[in-house]
Every structure is written in structure tokens, then in C-alpha cells.
Amino acid sequence: MTNPVPPRDRTDQPWRSEGAPPPPPSSQGGGRKMPGGWGRLLLTALLVYLVANLVLSLFNGDDEPTVAYTEFGKQVSAGNVSKIYSKGDAIQGQLKKEAKVPDGDEKYTKFTTQRPSFADDDLWAELIKDDVTVTAEPVVQQRSFLVNLLISLAPMLLLVLLWVFVARRMSRGGPGGAMGGFGRKPPPKPVELEGAKRTTFADVAGIDEVEGELDDVVDFLKNPGEYRKMGARMPGGVLLAGPPGTGKTLLARAVAGEAGVPFFSASASEFIEMIVGVGAGRVRELFAEARKVAPAIVFIDEIDTIGRARGGGSGMGGHDEREQTLNQILTEMDGFSGSEGVVVLAATNRPDVLDPALTRPGRFDRIVHVSPPDKGGREAILKIHTRPVPLADDVDLAAIARATPGMTGADLANLANEGALLAVKRKRDKVGQAELSDALEKVQLGAERPLVMPDEERRRTAYHESGHALLGMVQPGADPVRKVTIVPRGRALGVTLSTPDADKYAYTEEYLRGRIIGALGGMAAEQIVYGVVTTGAESDLEQVTNLARGMVGRWGMSDKVGRLTAIPADAQQAYGLSAAPATLDTVDAEMRRIVDECYADACRLLREHREKLDSLAAALLADETLDEAEAYRAAGVHRLEKPHILP
DSSP: OOOOOOOOSOTTOOEEEESOOOOOGGGGSOOOOOTTHHHHHHHHHHHHHHHHHHHHHHHHTTSSOBOOHHHHHHHHHTTOEEEEEEETTEEEEEEEEEEEOTTSSOEEEEEEEEOOTTOOOOHHHHHHHTTOEEOSSOSSOOOOHHHHHHHHHHHHHHHHHHHHHHHHHHHHOBTTHHHHTTSOOOOOOOOOOTTOOOOOGGGOOSOHHHHHHHHHHHHHHHOHHHHHHTTOOOOSEEEEEOSTTSSHHHHHHHHHHHHTOOEEEEEGGGGOOSSTTHHHHHHHHHHHHHHHTOSEEEEEESTHHHHBOSOSSOSSTTOSHHHHHHHHHHHHHSSTTSOTTEEEEEEESOGGGBOHHHHSTTTSOEEEEOOOOOHHHHHHHHHHHTTTSOBOTTOOHHHHHHTOTTOOHHHHHHHHHHHHHHHHHTTOSSBOHHHHHHHHHHHHHOOBOOOOOOHHHHHHHHHHHHHHHHHHHHSTTOOOEEEEEOSOBTTBSOEEEEOOSSOOSOOOHHHHHHHHHHHTHHHHHHHHHHSOOOGGGHHHHHHHHHHHHHHHHTSOOOTTTOSSOOSOSOTTSOGGGSSOHHHHHHHHHHHHHHHHHHHHHHHHHHHHTHHHHHHHHHHHHHHSEEEHHHHHHHHTOOOOSSOOOOO
């Protein structure tokens, strides 16, 4: 097992890298200058300071009123003064009872006043007579200069903190990307830890022909001088096209690991933001980082997200975010931006929808098709995915590979993992053949459902599955029946599994008709036995419709439609835009003809082998699940060791 690609440090950096040297220390800092300079900050801070002082002085002035000296004398004569403090001619005091300010509605208990220098009263005698305390400390305690300073500086400090936050966000970028961070310098990239094992071709199996095409890229990255002597240039890009799970991403990492060059990986959808221009900026940053450590490999997964053909009306005048991002990728790959030494690998499941400017020579020079592995490839893939799994001695990976035609590398990895999970649940020390077989059933047939069906429903399901199985047994060249069950699995009440003995790559009309007859066997069995049709044939009819549509509209197996493609292979394309209405009517009529003929054949065959149908249904009702040998024995059909396989 290989180590995963290192995680990203920040979400606004849409790529990961491995095998790249660490950035120099000087690249860790830096950023944009403060717009307007620090002078604007100081000027704003001074303004805030003055306003704060003005506000504080207004509040401080309301703490104690200034009263006339005559008012003070009246309060002394009335014996209403409790204590005073005098400094020079300034007097502060506190009343015993609240008094009203003359000519006003305000009341006060603490006050200040000023004794006139010409006053000739006997103030001291009056104070002593009324037992007024003359204190050595001010009656009204004023805040210290430091406290006043801190209070007045508080708004300015908040402003400075806000300004610093904005400055850092500008220099480093925020979580919202380049626009969310008001622009930013390309950040340092995550680097794989030293000594971590990188993926190589030893970790890839089942697609040897694809490895051969990528060997040229590896050799060019290792020995660029030899190719330059012959006038050869490095491939600009390699497009890996194939169904999901076939190992396209693994191949890209293996190329970088085999060549020993830095590897940058990103998903195309991670470049796209709602704000136009962000994706193009991220593409520039990615290629700039790759050029610093060239030769390097840039891998873009699911490139059809942004690489779809332009001009289809999906954008707004050609200036939307997706098209700007695509234009930037085209610019980076055409060689004019100094991207020499950077090989671009991309993966897609839909190469037919890509823009022609992206797939032309000079950008993606090669299109490598990655197909599901054959039997030998599946066995090799199973060996790789079972390396960390302790296997029992009875495990036969070759037998499992034979039983898994059409499975991709991801499917086989999931199969090995499901087997290990079953072994843990069953408290086994090693994964045996039984665990892998049960895991294969779960993957192919679905998980069992604890559903209790009525006896009549259960009997109808047994005849339905027996109809599928029996037609697969009696038709020449049909795929052998591997397992029949009436145990509910997934969405189905029962499942019949048929797989070929060897991988097939081309199908004849006779074989496809046999597939349709087998798929209609369940409905035909219910019609013959019960005289009714139920909803249990929904998935069967979907399969029949797809096969008949392909035979008539795509593969030229109808004389009336002719040898042409009337229906697009792309299911997302509008059905009515592919051919004239009269042609589509003919396609529908021919589809109905083929399906009706196949249904008549299915009913005829089941009537001819009614005894075998009843016997197989009775065995299913008794045992619920029959494997290959048990199913053929119950139906009384001889299983040929080497059945006739159509080319």
C-alpha cells in the first residue's frame, strides 16, 4: 500500500504535491504593501484619539456640578455640608442631603466651587461649628492619567488590530480565495515527508498496454538530453480516458514516482469559484509552482468539468468563470508561458465532450484509453490489493478473477476490503475463500435484506428467478448461470447472476437477442404460471430497452434503420437532435419488434421446459439460494465444460 498524497494546508490552494523540495525561508513571508501607506493609519488613529478625548471630557464634565460660592455659603449655613476638600481657592464638597441647583432642575450631592479672593467671611468658624470634615484627599476621585489614556486609546487599538488583520489577509490570502483575501502572493506548497514511499509502476497492474505508452514520458523526464539531441520535444500533455475506477489517478502518480519528479494533483472543480477570474489565477499559481521545480508533472482530475467544448451556450458570452479557467489552461500548455519541463496529465470519463483546442497536438499530444482489466489483469490487481491482507491457504485469486469480468481496479479493491471486513466480523485470523466469495456476492448482488415475504409472493419470486435462470441454461451460447437466489438483496426481491467464462469484447446479434430473452424470462414465467404481470420486472425491462435501443440505433442490427447511428451514445445529448423524426419512429418500431419477438421466444422455451421450470422453482423455495452446480442439477440441465462462446 502506498502513502496518500499529503493534505493541503489551506482550502484556497486547490492542488496537492509530492516529491517537491521545500520552499526557501524567504518565501514564507512577504505580501502586498498597505494601500495608502502607514501615514493614513496614523492619521486615522490620531483623529480617533481626539474624538475619544472629546467624548470622554463631555462625560467627565457631568460627574459633579459647579455651584456658585453663595450657594455653597447657604448650604454651610444650613448645616447641609458633610465634608469639603480645598486646594487654593478651589473647593470640593459633599452634602448631607441632596440639594437642587439654583435656576435648574438638576440635583446634586457632590459639587465644586471657587472661593473669591476678596471674600471676607468666617468660613472656617462656620465649618467647625457644623462639624464639617475637611479632608486631605479630594472628595471627587478623578481617574488617573494612565486610565484616561487607556480609555481614550481603546478605539484606536481596535482600529489598529482591524488594520493588521486586513494587512495579513491581503498578504497571505483568506479562506475565500484570491478575491476573498483581496489578492495574495502564491503560498508555499505542502511537501511530502522525507522517506515516504511514492507510487511506482510496481503498484499498478492489469493495464500493461497503458504503462507502455507512459514509459516514453517517464524516460523523457529521466533523460531529457538524449531526446533533445534527436530534436524531440517533451510531450505537452497526456489525457487518460476511461471508465471510473480503472486507475487513471494511480497511473498519473506512478508516472511521477517512476520518473522521480515532483507531482502536483488537483481536481478541475476545485479551480472554479463564483467570482470570475479566481480559477484562472489558481491555474497560473499551480503552473508557476510547477515551473519552479521543473521537470514536474501536473495532474488535473475530471478535466471535463472545465474542459467542455465552448460555444454551447452554457456560459455568458464566453466570459464566464469556467471558460476563463479553460483559456488559462490552454495558455499554460501552449508553450508561450514558459511551461517547458512541465508535463500535464489529465483524467476524464468523457473525452468526447472536451474542447478541440484542448485535445489538439501540442497540448494533449496523446490520448491514452484506460479500459477495465482482463482476467490476468484482475488477478494481478487482486494480488496488489491483498498485500496487506493475511490470506488463508485456500484462497484462489485466479478463481475470483474469473468470476469478476468487467470489474475495475476500484471494484476489486472494494472486494478485497469487504472480504477483510467479513473476516473481522467472523473473528477469523485470516481471510479465506469463503469470505471473498461472500464479499463477491455482496458486491455483485447487493446486501441481504431481512425481509419476510408472504408465501405467495415468495413462490412468485421463485418462478420469476427460475425463468431467468432456465433460459440462461437452455439457450446456446448464453452466459452460464452462477447463482440464483430468492433472498432479497438491495432493491431486488431475488437475483440471478450470469457471467461469461471468458472476457468478451464484441457481441453478435444472436448473443444480444439471447440476453434480451433471458432478461424477459422472469416476466414470461409469471405470465405462464400465474397469467399476470407484476412490477418485479422493472429493472429487467430497463436492461431490455437499453439493449434493443443499442441494437437498432447504434449497432446497425436492423435492416429498416440501416447501417447508421441514429441514437447518440451520450445519454446526456438530446434524443431528438440525433436523427430525423421519421428515423426515430422507425427506431421505436424496430425496438418493439425485436422485444416482441424475444418475448415470444422466451414464452415458447419456458412452455417447452415447463417441468424444468417447476423443478428449479421448487428447489429455490426449499433452499432459497442455489450455486451454479446446484442450479443446473435442480433444473436437470447438463452444464457443458466448454460451452460454445460466440465471438
